[in-house]
Amino acid sequence: RARNLHKAAKYIVHDLGEFPFELNDLLTIPGIGRYTAGAIRSFAYDAYGPIVDGNVRRLFCRLFGIEGVPTTSAVDKKLWALADLLTPKQNNRRFAQALLDLGATVCKPKQADCLSCPLQTQCVAFNTGRVAELPTAKPKKTTPTKAGHFLWIEQGDKLLLQKRPDSGIWADLWSLPQVDETAEALSHAKLQGQFQHVFSHYKLDASVWHPLSGVSEPAGSSWYNKEQVMEIGLPAPIRSWIEKNWLNKS
Ligand code: SF4
Known part of the structure; x- marks a missing residue:
């Protein structure tokens, strides 16, 4: 991380001249991936910036009833497509914070607090009794x-x-x-x-x-x-x- 930070700082100063605003420019900075770029856009600029971390993955899989291991590329693609679609085009800071907080404090991995969840009525997992099943767990590795x-x-x-x-x-x-x-x-x-x-x-x-x-x-x-x-x-x-x-x- 420290090495990437140093590399990123040098790149911004020497190649970009100023800290970038556009998503695509942020993604060119060493060590900055899609999630971090989205988070910078959301929290630093209050601008459009989709974010998908572990908490958002879990929340989306349950909310939309998405089957499949969330880290596989097909499911990951779906989750990012949803994030792209749902993220407000501007003033995104509050939405991004709410999404992260909801995933971390309400739609928790083991004991989802569905009764106090504001998304309960729309939630596919809750309405079909699959909260404990989603997101789909990674298959356990068997040791030969x-x-x-x-x-x-x-x-x-x-x-x-x-x-x-x-x-x-x-x-x-x-x-x-x-x-x-x-x-x-x-x-x-x-x-x-x-x-x-x-x-x-x-x-x-x-x-x-x-x-x-x-x-x-x-x-x-x-x-x-x-x-x-x-x-x-x-x-x-x-x-x-x-x-x-x-x-x-x-
Ligand atoms: S209702 Fe339950 S499972 Fe659905 S999003 Fe809310 S906390 Fe998660």
Whole structure:
């Protein structure tokens, strides 16, 4: 914001010479979008300047019974078209303030105060019992789940760990060797246990397998005793699995 303000000030002084009045000129100022341009016109000049912010979106969706997520371009277009149409051509300050106040204090997101709303008789949502449904909520994102298979291979007082590739999850950290679900090692293995870990973009359903017959050491793997394991970089869920199942096991 500070950078944009500075940029805007320089642009106004050097390129425009004075603070602009026209909507289109206001929109050329760095950092000024449609809403801010409309607000400047309304509040600084008391002139025509449509404004659509979150509160106005909610109010319009309910008042006119507009379906669809308000931030999608089709609905956004409709809302701006309504604002363009309804905004008084002059002396707009009071209208703009009333619109913002109504959205913020009466047509509230959770508990719309419909009984004291001056628009109640015209309101489509109120008259059709859809106040709680409008505006349409964004569909919730579902986090995909991926399965991960890890090997638990102990020899004497040592555990076999494998260095992860230098990109992707847990890059460059040491982990239990991870194998594909079709790996030979899993065809004769006992499930030691499972854990879940949530990444920003997916959920990992991890299974840790104890191979019942000898498996060849995967590339980039090394043996570590309990003391050494404490010294190396391990992903948090792998570390807690190792602590629970090996380090803290009596
Ligand atoms: S009647 Fe209720 S839902 Fe309709 S505009 Fe007023 S406060 Fe919002």
